[in-house]
Amino acid sequence: MASTQATTESIPVIALLGNPNAGKTSVFNMLTGARRQVANYPGVTVEKASGIIRYQSRRYELIDLPGTYSLTARSPDEFVVTEVLLGHRDDVASLQVAVVVIDATNLERNLFLATQVLEANLPTVIALNMTDIAKRRGITIDSDKLTQRLGVPVIPIVASTGTGREALLNAIANVIGGRQPKPICQWPDAVNESVDALTSEIARLNGSIGPMTPYEIRRCILDANGEVERRLVTHDTNGNALADFIYELRKKIEAAGHSPANLEAEIRYACIAKIVDGCIHRNPAARARRSERLDNLLTHRILGTMIFVVVMTVVFSSVFSWAAPLMDAIEGVFGALSGWVKSSLGKGLLATFLTDGVIAGVGGVLVFLPQIMILIALITLLEDCGYLARAAFLMDRVLRLFGLGGRGFVPLLSSFACAIPGVMATRTIECPKERLITILIAPLMACSARIPVYTIFVAAFIPQKIVLGFLPLQGLVFAGMYFFGIIAAAVAALVFKSILARRTPTPFILELPSYKVPSIKLILWRTLDRAKVFLQSAGTIILAMSIIIWATLYFPRPASLETQVRSDMQQAGITDPEKIDNAVAGEYLRNSAMGRTGKAIEPVVKPLGWDWKIGMAAMASFPAREVVVSTLGIIYNLGDGADEESPALREKLQAAKWPDGRKVYTIPVVLSIMVFFALCCQCGGTVAVIKRETNSWKWAAIAFSYMTVLAYIGALVVYQVGTRIS
Amino acid sequence: MIAQKPRTLADLRTSTIAKVQSLTGDPIIQQRLAEMGLTSGRAVRMVRVAPLGDPYQIEVLDYHLSLRRRECECVLLATDSA
Numbered sequence: 001m002a003s004t005q006a007t008t009e010s011i012p013v014i015a016l017l018g019n020p021n022a023g024k025t026s027v028f029n030m031l032t033g034a035r036r037q038v039a040n041y042p043g044v045t046v047e048k049a050s051g052i053i054r055y056q057s058r059r060y061e062l063i064d065l066p067g068t069y070s071l072t073a074r075s076p077d078e079f080v081v082t083e084v085l086l087g088h089r090d091d092v093a094s095l096q097v098a099v100v101v102i103d104a105t106n107l108e109r110n111l112f113l114a115t116q117v118l119e120a121n122l123p124t125v126i127a128l129n130m131t132d133i134a135k136r137r138g139i140t141i142d143s144d145k146l147t148q149r150l151g152v153p154v155i156p157i158v159a160s161t162g163t164g165r166e167a168l169l170n171a172i173a174n175v176i177g178g179r180q181p182k183p184i185c186q187w188p189d190a191v192n193e194s195v196d197a198l199t200s201e202i203a204r205l206n207g208s209i210g211p212m213t214p215y216e217i218r219r220c221i222l223d224a225n226g227e228v229e230r231r232l233v234t235h236d237t238n239g240n241a242l243a244d245f246i247y248e249l250r251k252k253i254e255a256a257g258h259s260p261a262n263l264e265a266e267i268r269y270a271c272i273a274k275i276v277d278g279c280i281h282r283n284p285a286a287r288a289r290r291s292e293r294l295d296n297l298l299t300h301r302i303l304g305t306m307i308f309v310v311v312m313t314v315v316f317s318s319v320f321s322w323a324a325p326l327m328d329a330i331e332g333v334f335g336a337l338s339g340w341v342k343s344s345l346g347k348g349l350l351a352t353f354l355t356d357g358v359i360a361g362v363g364g365v366l367v368f369l370p371q372i373m374i375l376i377a378l379i380t381l382l383e384d385c386g387y388l389a390r391a392a393f394l395m396d397r398v399l400r401l402f403g404l405g406g407r408g409f410v411p412l413l414s415s416f417a418c419a420i421p422g423v424m425a426t427r428t429i430e431c432p433k434e435r436l437i438t439i440l441i442a443p444l445m446a447c448s449a450r451i452p453v454y455t456i457f458v459a460a461f462i463p464q465k466i467v468l469g470f471l472p473l474q475g476l477v478f479a480g481m482y483f484f485g486i487i488a489a490a491v492a493a494l495v496f497k498s499i500l501a502r503r504t505p506t507p508f509i510l511e512l513p514s515y516k517v518p519s520i521k522l523i524l525w526r527t528l529d530r531a532k533v534f535l536q537s538a539g540t541i542i543l544a545m546s547i548i549i550w551a552t553l554y555f556p557r558p559a560s561l562e563t564q565v566r567s568d569m570q571q572a573g574i575t576d577p578e579k580i581d582n583a584v585a586g587e588y589l590r591n592s593a594m595g596r597t598g599k600a601i602e603p604v605v606k607p608l609g610w611d612w613k614i615g616m617a618a619m620a621s622f623p624a625r626e627v628v629v630s631t632l633g634i635i636y637n638l639g640d641g642a643d644e645e646s647p648a649l650r651e652k653l654q655a656a657k658w659p660d661g662r663k664v665y666t667i668p669v670v671l672s673i674m675v676f677f678a679l680c681c682q683c684g685g686t687v688a689v690i691k692r693e694t695n696s697w698k699w700a701a702i703a704f705s706y707m708t709v710l711a712y713i714g715a716l717v718v719y720q721v722g723t724r725i726s
Numbered sequence: 727m728i729a730q731k732p733r734t735l736a737d738l739r740t741s742t743i744a745k746v747q748s749l750t751g752d753p754i755i756q757q758r759l760a761e762m763g764l765t766s767g768r769a770v771r772m773v774r775v776a777p778l779g780d781p782y783q784i785e786v787l788d789y790h791l792s793l794r795r796r797e798c799e800c801v802l803l804a805t806d807s808a
Contacts, residue, residue: 070761074754106789109763224753261753265760269768292773295790301777393792397778400794406781507755509762510792512783 012176013061013093014053015084017117018101019110020067020430021513023129026159026522027101028064031169034525036064038533040695041091044076045432048091055169062099063092069109071116072264073219073227074506075432082228085120086213096176098122099168104134104141104156105514107280111272112265115184118152119215123175126154127168132161133516138283145279152181160519185271187218190256191263194221194249201245205236221249222264291386291514298390308394311387312413319375319417320448326370334363352554361546364624365539368420368685372534373527375414375421380526382410383428384518392510402490403497405431405508408438412489415445416482419686420538423693424530431506437496439693440703443686444489446482446678449626452644453677454481456629460650461670485678488710534689541688542623549623552594561587578639586637594620608676608712609669609719611658618676625682668722672715680711735784735793735801738772744803745769751800763787764801 016031018024028036032051039048049064065081073079080089087094100117102110114126128143146154153171157164195217202212212220212232220228229246236242250260298304338355345351382388392406399408407429415422422442429435462474565587569580589595598616605615613635621628629649633642636652643649656664681687681704691700738744746768749756763786764770773783773790781794 070758072757072761074758106787109787109789112761112763223757259749259756261756262749262760262765265757265763266765269763269765291790295773295783299774299776299783305777389792393776393781393783394778396792396794397776397780400780507758507797508781508792508794509758509797510781512790512792514790 011059011061012096013063014097014099014172015063015065015095015122016099016101017065017081017085017113018067018129019069019103019106019113021511022067022101022103022106022110023159024064024067024101025526026519027099027127027129027157028062029521029525030157030159030162030165032062036529038529041080041089043695044080045435045693045695046077046080053169055173058173060172061093063095068113069509070113071219072223074223076227077432079227082216082219085117085122086216095122097172098124099127099172100124101127101129101159104128104131105137105139107139107141107276108269108272111275112268114150115268115271118150118181119183119185121180121213121215123178124152124181125168125171125175126150126152127159127164128154128156129159131156132158132163133514140281140283142279142281146275149275149279150181150184160521184275185267187267188256188258188263190253190258191218191221194253198246198249201242202232205242221246221253222260224250224261294515295390295512298387299393304390304394308391311382311391312410315375315378315382315410316413316416318378319371319414319421323370323374323417327367330367330370331363334359334366338363353550356554357547357550358543360550361543364546365535365542365685368418368534369531371418372421372424373531375417375425376530377523377527379410379425379428380523381518384516384522386513386515388428389510389512393512396508396510402437402493403434404438404493405429405434406510408434411438412442412445415442415447418447418449419443419445419683420534420689423686423689424534426693430509433500433506436500436694436699437493439690439699440496440706441489441492443681443683443690443703443707444485444492444679446485447683449624449683450481450677452626452629454478454674455644456632456649456653457665457670457674459644460653461665461667481674481678484675488679488714492706492710533692537692538685538688541691542684545623545684545688549594549620552597553589553592553620555593556591557588558591561591579637582634582637582639585634585639589631589634607720608672608715609666609723610673611656611664613656614664614669614673618673618680618682621677621682623682623684625677625680628677666723666726668719668726671722672719675718676711676715678711679707679714681707733803733805734799735770735772735803736782736795736798738770738798738803740772740774743769743771747802747804749800750802755797755800759793759797759800762791763789767804770801770803 016024016028018027028051031053036049036051040046041048046066051062051064053060053062063084065084066077068078068081071082071085073082083089084092085095085098098117098120100114102114118124128141128146131141134141141156143154143156153175155164155168155171157168195214198217198221199212199214216228219226220232223229233243253260253263298307338359341354341359342351345354379388382391388410391409394406395409396406399406408426410428411422411425414425419442422445423439426435426438426442429438458474458477462477465473467473467476562584565584566580569583574580595616598619599612601615602612605612605618610618613632617628617631617635620631629644630640630642632653633646633649634640636649638646638648638652653665658664687700687704690703691697694700746764746766748766749759749764768786771785773785775782781792782798783790783792
C-alpha cells in the first residue's frame with residue numbers, strides 16, 4: 001500500500017471514463033489484470049478505484065471513474081468525475097491521459113460524453129469497445145476516419161476477450177505529454193461572451209475561488225442548479241450577486257434564441273452527426289431485432305411477468321436456501337475451531353476471549369460471505385445480460401408509489417434473506433436519493449435472522465389452533481410479521497421521501513441495453529471484488545463490535561460469585577455438574593456489565609411489558625438479533641446451547657413469572673417483543689455495510705436510530721393497546 | 727380532430743415513429759432528456775408500455791430507453807404534417 005502511494009507521484013495517471021453499459025469495467029480489467037484498490041472519495045458515495053498498468057517495462061496508474069452519460073454535474077457523485085478530470089482534487093494526482101470507453105453498438109449516444117471529455121484539455125484516447133457485437137449486428141465503424149475527424153486515436157477493442165489491448169496501450173503511451181485535443185464543437189457567440197463575462201465577474205468579486213477553466217465556467221452557465229454553480233454560489237461572499245449574475249447570463253442566452261437547458265445537446269449531437277457521417281455503415285439486413293423479440297417475451301404482460309416471478313424466486317431462494325449449507329459449514333468449522341481451543345486452553349479468560357470473542361466474531365463475519373457472493377454473482381449476471389434493467393422496467397410502477405425506483409426491487413427482495421447483501425446490491429441504483437432510501441428501509445425486511453426469534457415465541461405462546469376453518473394461527477402470526485415488516489418499510493420510505501426532498505428533481509432514465517451473453521470473467525471478478533470489499537471494511541467493524549459486546553457480557557467476573565452459586569447448589573442438593581455449570585454461567589451473565597445495565601434499564605423496558613431479562617437479552621442482541629435466543633438460554637440457566645427448537649427454553653419462557661407471581665410472557669408481551677425485533681436495527685453487519693455503502697457514519701447512525709426508536713414505539717403501542725384490549 | 731394539448735411522446739402509439747419538436751418542463755429534466763439524444767428533429771419510436779401502464783420503452787439513436795410518463799410528457803412531438 002505504502003509503496004503504491006509513494007510511486008503514484010512519479011508514474012503517469014490515466015482516467016477511465018465511459019457511459020454505463022459501455023463495458024468500462026471489462027476495459028479496466030483488461031488493462032490492469034483485474035487488480036484494483038478500492039477506497040471512497042471523502043464526502044460522497046463514489047468508489048475510488050484504481051489499478052496499475054504494466055506496459056513495456058513502464059507503470060501507469062489507472063483510475064476508474066464512475067460510469068456516466070454526461071459530465072453535467074447534477075449530484076456530488078457526478079461532480080467527482082468532473083473534478084478528477086480537471087485535476088481539482090487533492091487526493092488524486094493530476095491526470096496525464098483520459099481514456100473514454102465507447103460502445104460501438106451505440107456510437108452517437110456514447111460520443112456525447114467523449115466530445116465533452118475532449119474539452120477538458122487532456123490528451124485523450126477513445127477505446128471503441130464491443131466491436132464484435134457491433135459486427136454481428138451489421139454495424140461497421142471506420143475507426144481511422146473517426147480518428148482523423150476527432151483528432152484523437154480511436155482504437156477498436158473487444159475488452160471481454162482482450163482483443164486490442166496492445167493497440168490501446170500503445171496509443172495511451174504515445175499520447176502522454178502530447179498536445180491537447182482540439183474541441184470539436186463550436187459554441188454560439190452568446191455562450192462564449194457569457195463565459196468571458198462570468199470569468200471576469202468571478203475575478204472581480206472574489207479572488208478566493210480557485211482557478212476555473214473556461215470549460216467549468218460554461219458548465220456553470222449551462223447547468224441550471226448544477227454542482228459547479230452551487231460551489232461557486234456557496235463560496236460567494238457577496239450574497240446573491242453571483243447567482244443573480246449567472247441568472248442574467250442565462251436570460252441573455254435565451255434572448256439570443258437558445259434554450260440553455262438543451263443548447264449543449266443540440267450542438268453536440270449536430271457535431272456528432274457530422275462526425276459519424278460516412279464513418280458508420282449499417283447493414284440493414286443484419287440489423288438485429290433479436291433483442292427486441294426477446295423483449296416482446298420478457299416484458300410481456302403475462303409471460304414476462306411469469307418469467308420475472310420465476311427469476312426473482314431463483315434469486316431469492318439462492319440467497320435464502322442455497323447459501324444455507326455453506327453458512328452451516330462455516331459455522332461448523334468455527335464451532336469446531338472454538339471447541340478445539342477450549343479443549344486445549346481450558347476455560348480461562350484467554351480461551352473465552354479467543355472462542356467467544358475472536359473466533360465467534362470472525363465466524364460471524366465470514367458467515368455472510370455465501371449470501372453476499374451468491375447475490376452479487378446473480379445480480380452481475382442479470383445486469384450483464386441486460387435483464388436487470390427489464391426487471392426494473394417491470395417493477396418501477398409499484399416501487400414508485402414509495403418514492404423508490406424499479407432498480408430497488410432486487411436489493412429489497414434480497415433483504416428478506418439478509419439486509420447485508422441487500423444493501424450492497426443497491427449499487428445498481430443510479431439515483432442517489434433512491435439508493436439512500438432503499439438502503440435505509442432494506443433492514444426492515446424480515447431477514448432470515450428474525451426467523452429463530454419469531455419461531456421461539458410463536459411456538460411457545462401462540463396457540464396451535466385453526467382459525468376461519470383452515471388457517472393455522474401460528475402460521476398466520478408468522479406471515480403477519482413478514483407483512484408487518486413490509487408495511488413498516490413502505491411507511492418509512494414515504495417518510496424519507498418527503499424528508500429527503502432533493503433540491504432538484506431527478507428524472508427516471510433507464511437504459512435498456514441490448515441483451516448479450518454475460519461474461520463469466522466479469523461475474524467472477526465482481527463477486528470476488530465485492531467479497532473483498534466487505535471483508536476489508538465491514539468485516540473489521542463487525543469483528544470489533546462482537547469483541548466489545550463479548551467483553552460487556554463477560555466482565556466483571558469475581559470468582560466469589562461462582563463459589564456462592566456452587567455452595568447454594570450444594571445446599572439445595574443439586575449435583576448434576578451441567579446444571580451447576582449452567583447456573584454459574586447464568587449468574588455471571590446476570591452480573592456482567594450488560595446484565596447490570598439490563599437491570600438498571602428495567603424502568604425503560606417496563607412500559608413495553610418486559611422484565612429486565614428480556615431487556616438485557618434484547619440489548620445483547622444488538623450485534624446480531626438471533627443471539628437473543630441463546631442469551632435467553634443462558635439467562636434462564638440452560639447454558640449456551642439453547643436454540644429456537646429447544647423445548648427446555650420454551651418451558652422456561654412459559655413458566656417465567658414476575659416477583660408477584662404474574663406470568664411474564666402474556667400475549668401482548670410476546671407480540672411486543674416480536675414487533676421490537678421486527679423493527680429494530682439489531683445487526684452490526686447491517687450498520688457496518690450501510691457505513692461502507694453510504695461512505696458516512698451519519699447514515700449508519702440515522703438508520704440505527706430511526707429503527708431503534710421505531711421499534712421501541714411499536715413495541716410500546718402493541719403492549720399498551722394489547723393489555724387494554726385483552 | 728382538433729388537438730387540445732400539444733402532442734407529446736406520452737401520446738405516441740406503440741410501434742409508431744415521430745420526430746421530436748422541442749422539450750418542455752423542468753430545465754433539469756429537459757437537459758437530461760436532450761443528453762440522452764432527444765434533441766429536436768430526432769426520430770423516436772414508441773416500443774411498448776410496461777405491463778403496469780408505466781414506464782414507457784422508446785427507441786432513439788438506435789438504442790432503447792425507458793422513461794416515465796412524466797418525462798415523456800416533456801417531449802413535444804412534431805405534427806405529422808409538418
